[in-house]
Amino acid sequence: MPTATRTDDLPDTLRAATAELVAERGPTGFSLREVARRAGVSHAAPAHHFGDARGLLTSVAAEGFTTLAANFDIAVEGLDDPVDRMNAMGKAYVRTAVENPGHFAVMCVDELIDQDDPTLAEVSSAAYGRLLGVIGGIRDTYNPDLDVDAAATMTFSLVHGFSTLLPSLDDLADKTDTTLAPFEDMVEKFTVLMMNGYAARSER
Amino acid sequence: MPTATRTDDLPDTLRAATAELVAERGPTGFSLREVARRAGVSHAAPAHHFGDARGLLTSVAAEGFTTLAANFDIAVEGLDDPVDRMNAMGKAYVRTAVENPGHFAVMCVDELIDQDDPTLAEVSSAAYGRLLGVIGGIRDTYNPDLDVDAAATMTFSLVHGFSTLLPSLDDLADKTDTTLAPFEDMVEKFTVLMMNGYAARSER
DNA sequence: TCGATGGCTTGACAGTGTCTAGTTGACACA
DNA sequence: TGTGTCAACTAGACACTGTCAAGCCATCGA
Numbered sequence: 001m002p003t004a005t006r007t008d009d010l011p012d013t014l015r016a017a018t019a020e021l022v023a024e025r026g027p028t029g030f031s032l033r034e035v036a037r038r039a040g041v042s043h044a045a046p047a048h049h050f051g052d053a054r055g056l057l058t059s060v061a062a063e064g065f066t067t068l069a070a071n072f073d074i075a076v077e078g079l080d081d082p083v084d085r086m087n088a089m090g091k092a093y094v095r096t097a098v099e100n101p102g103h104f105a106v107m108c109v110d111e112l113i114d115q116d117d118p119t120l121a122e123v124s125s126a127a128y129g130r131l132l133g134v135i136g137g138i139r140d141t142y143n144p145d146l147d148v149d150a151a152a153t154m155t156f157s158l159v160h161g162f163s164t165l166l167p168s169l170d171d172l173a174d175k176t177d178t179t180l181a182p183f184e185d186m187v188e189k190f191t192v193l194m195m196n197g198y199a200a201r202s203e204r
Numbered sequence: 205m206p207t208a209t210r211t212d213d214l215p216d217t218l219r220a221a222t223a224e225l226v227a228e229r230g231p232t233g234f235s236l237r238e239v240a241r242r243a244g245v246s247h248a249a250p251a252h253h254f255g256d257a258r259g260l261l262t263s264v265a266a267e268g269f270t271t272l273a274a275n276f277d278i279a280v281e282g283l284d285d286p287v288d289r290m291n292a293m294g295k296a297y298v299r300t301a302v303e304n305p306g307h308f309a310v311m312c313v314d315e316l317i318d319q320d321d322p323t324l325a326e327v328s329s330a331a332y333g334r335l336l337g338v339i340g341g342i343r344d345t346y347n348p349d350l351d352v353d354a355a356a357t358m359t360f361s362l363v364h365g366f367s368t369l370l371p372s373l374d375d376l377a378d379k380t381d382t383t384l385a386p387f388e389d390m391v392e393k394f395t396v397l398m399m400n401g402y403a404a405r406s407e408r
Numbered sequence: 409t410c411g412a413t414g415g416c417t418t419g420a421c422a423g424t425g426t427c428t429a430g431t432t433g434a435c436a437c438a
Numbered sequence: 439t440g441t442g443t444c445a446a447c448t449a450g451a452c453a454c455t456g457t458c459a460a461g462c463c464a465t466c467g468a
Contacts (some may be wrong), residue, residue: 027232147393154394186354200401
């Protein structure tokens with residue numbers, strides 16, 4: 001009897017095992033054979049579905065982008081003000097990264113995945129498109145002079161960088177016996193700073 | 205005769221070979237034996253100086269942080285205005301990442317390096333301290349209400365995220381036959397946006 | 409001249425990704 | 439009922455990996 005068949009769908013089981021393993025050991029601690037072991041199949045079974053290690057990881061990354069786009073949609077539901085939408089999407093991005101550390105880690109390491117995979121390209125640009133849309137809304141409502149491309153790149157860089165650094169910030173807080181504010185509060189502050197700028201006095 | 209002894213100092217040669225290899229193949233394509241091969245020594249020689257693979261990579265990361273802090277210092281030399289200083293440091297961060305891709309990649313992957321290494325802790329917090337200092341200057345000169353911690357985390361997340369995403373943005377530009385603005389121009393725009401905010405009309 | 413030591417080499421080990429060949433079971437069709 | 443096909447694996451082999459133990463050897467202090 002296989003030890004850990006979580007679903008009847010082996011590809012699904014292998015993706016889940018991969019995300020779990022990467023979350024535990026990081027993207028460099030990943031091993032195809034360990035994934036197969038956790039899924040209760042032979043060491044060569046994954047190759048049958050995904051070709052090679054890169055194929056499996058690419059599939060995991062695509063799953064991550066799909067989750068991200070879905071979380072974006074849920075987050076902005078019912079929100080009309082573009083700033084509220086940006087704020088909500090920022091939080092959704094970070095939350096997705098925090099709640100799916102295995103997926104997120106795989107998505108971040110370029111050479112681990114096949115960038116030319118059409119499915120991956122589709123889902124990742126779908127997620128980025130939602131971000132572009134919300135920045136366009138800010139231009140339309142608040143500032144027609146806003147450079148949307150620059151602002152989008154900046155916003156994306158910010159949430160991505162923050163999500164990447166969050167574990168380190170957490171560790172640092174542990175070591176220095178300080179407490180880190182919840183990421184939602186941090187994103188909230190970022191949104192205010194991004195809208196009003198460093199030079200603007202915060203209003204009462 | 206050894207094939208590729210770049211200096212008389214083997215640890216130095218090994219660090220250089222590691223950075224080169226990681227730049228070529230990414231942090232997951234790194235191999236201790238390949239590094240030894242490129243340095244023209246036996247496969248176990250690196251272990252003699254660095255203990256294990258993690259020791260070597262930690263040393264490379266520390267070297268990267270030292271370079272970063274040095275580049276910060278060079279960048280702000282002679283600049284008095286805090287905004288100019290922030291701008292210069294942002295560019296210096298991205299430039300350091302671009303010019304030292306091997307070092308930067310190693311610095312980014314947490315589980316590859318020993319976070320408890322005292323040398324690493326010292327040089328990395330020295331680099332972060334310089335960033336904190338410049339944000340403090342902005343508060344003093346432009347806005348006493350500025351939340352320095354939030355702004356520092358935000359600025360760090362931004363430049364870090366941007367540096368991380370830059371290769372992907374480059375690839376994307378190649379594929380879509382568009383051209384990406386030089387990163388210095390992008391950072392310049394980020395600085396303006398960070399100072400003035402999305403909602404502020406850009407002045408003529 | 410001797411012993412010790414730092415800096416390396418050599419060889420072995422278990423673990424890895426990928427390739428090839430083979431097994432097993434479900435299904436369509438005669 | 440028998441036959442062929444095909445998907446979904448398994449099993450074994452290969453070259454590669456990091457790490458460990460042992461050994462070699464030039465240099466150095468006494």
